[in-house]
Amino acid sequence: MTSHQQSYISVCPHCRQPITPSDERPSLEVVQADSAPAKPQRNGEPIISFRQVNKWFGKLHVLKDINEDIYPGEVVVIIGPSGSGKSTMLRCINRLETIQSGRLVVDGYEISNPKVNITPVRAEIGMVFQHFHLYPHKTVLENIMLAPMKVRKIPQTEAKSIALELLKKVGIPEKAEAYPAQLSGGQQQRVAIARGLAMRPKIMLFDEPTSALDPEMIKEVLDVMKALAREGMTMVVVTHEMGFAREVADRVLFMDGGSIIERGTPEHFFVNPVEERTKAFLRQIL
Amino acid sequence: MSIDVITRNIPYLYEGFKVTLQLAAISITLSFVFGTIFGMARLSKYRIISIPATIYIEIVRGTPLIMVIFWIFFLIPVLIGHPIQPFPSAVAAFTVFTSAYIAEIVRSGIKSIPVGQVEAALSSGLTYWQTMRYIVLPQALTKMIPPLVGQFISLFKDTSLAYIIGVMELTRRATIVNNREYKSFEIFTFVALVYFVVCFTMSKYARYLEKKRRVGEDHRTEEKYTPANA
């Protein structure tokens, strides 16, 4: 286990090339608090870079001149009123939505160029949705094993041990053989996180991961996400959970009407936000 | 009423029954393959693929089967310059006809899978075809079994129309026996019974198959989540 942890620390997330799936990837183990790596410095290249990005749905201008750099190891929380374009911005990162103008570079790939194949980029990005979207005809284990086996061509036995490891990490090893419909919402969302992590991604995207959950299940999901953040995972999280933002975000972005209105550290945000719209929004939800 | 006319003609009718089975089996297999292709084609985001598929499906669905049979048996020879045998033209007609209906079944089966699952699969790095193969089609197939079998049963019964162009299948042989023996009631009752038994077996088997494929779900309903066992 120790060697795993070391491998995690020694591998700079940026040196891992997307084309060599066999090279060393971060450990799946929960890193103990005392050996947790320091947050990577904001140096080198951003792993996600928006430049003057614009997107329309028909006539609706949903992203307006988005400029944003996200660096390896950062936890960025996006907040803002409903319909402000948070999900759309997130979904552009793995091209679930295409943009109409601007430049978007993810993990060294210029994904705003339609000629660039998105599939290898997606393999490096885990995504967790509001409504989980587990595969109902597959067991929990099969849900987690599918992409590693079919995309990374990992042998079944190895994929299974990765999956079991991850289930332990998200706290539901006993549900390995269950079907999604047998699980509570909180358990399903933890499986969805494990499914995303099974590819050992460089980036994890979360789109309101706790919004569909009953209040008593929100904590179990947030705890998994916090552990992940402490391990140094690059995370972009759309959420209304201000406690989470305050505790683990490196930066918070506030969106309204398709633009990023304000950005800053959680301290800046919750102590003295500048923009009137930010203040109004925070008053409303806090 | 005499059973005798049946027993005497069983070997002769049995030959026809074999032809009926062949006609149905080959047409069902081909229709399933082409129907799946056309159903997926109709869903394609490329219009050069989806528009021809849509046109084909809509034309066939607005045409009686007997017209398709005549069209292929009488018109194709004119177009290609030489006659075609009754059996292959019947197979072609049934395939052209049934594929259009199966295409619609496949299309609605695929569309019934929530788009979120497709996005989850794609975002994990699976390709479009892998997503189809491992996520969409297996679930769609389970939902498609009842309407598919309904379509297969229709096709099995409709093979009797092949008698019009001279295929020596069960119905044609029955009419030949009838012309010889004048025992319409016995003969046609018996033949109807044969069709019924095969169709009934198919629908029973379909029910069993569907149940088997849903085994995970059944298991789930038993143990559905309640706050008490969380």
Ligand SMILES: Nc1ncnc2c1ncn2[C@@H]1O[C@H](COP(=O)(O)OP(=O)(O)O)[C@@H](O)[C@H]1O
């Ligand atoms: N697929 C779509 N087609 C058309 N309009 C869409 C689509 N998805 C989102 N929108 C619109 O784009 C705007 C931004 O949506 P979204 O990014 O989902 O906002 P948020 O996640 O901040 O609530 C909204 O006005 C929404 O109605």
Ligand SMILES: [Mg+2]
């Ligand atoms: Mg949203």
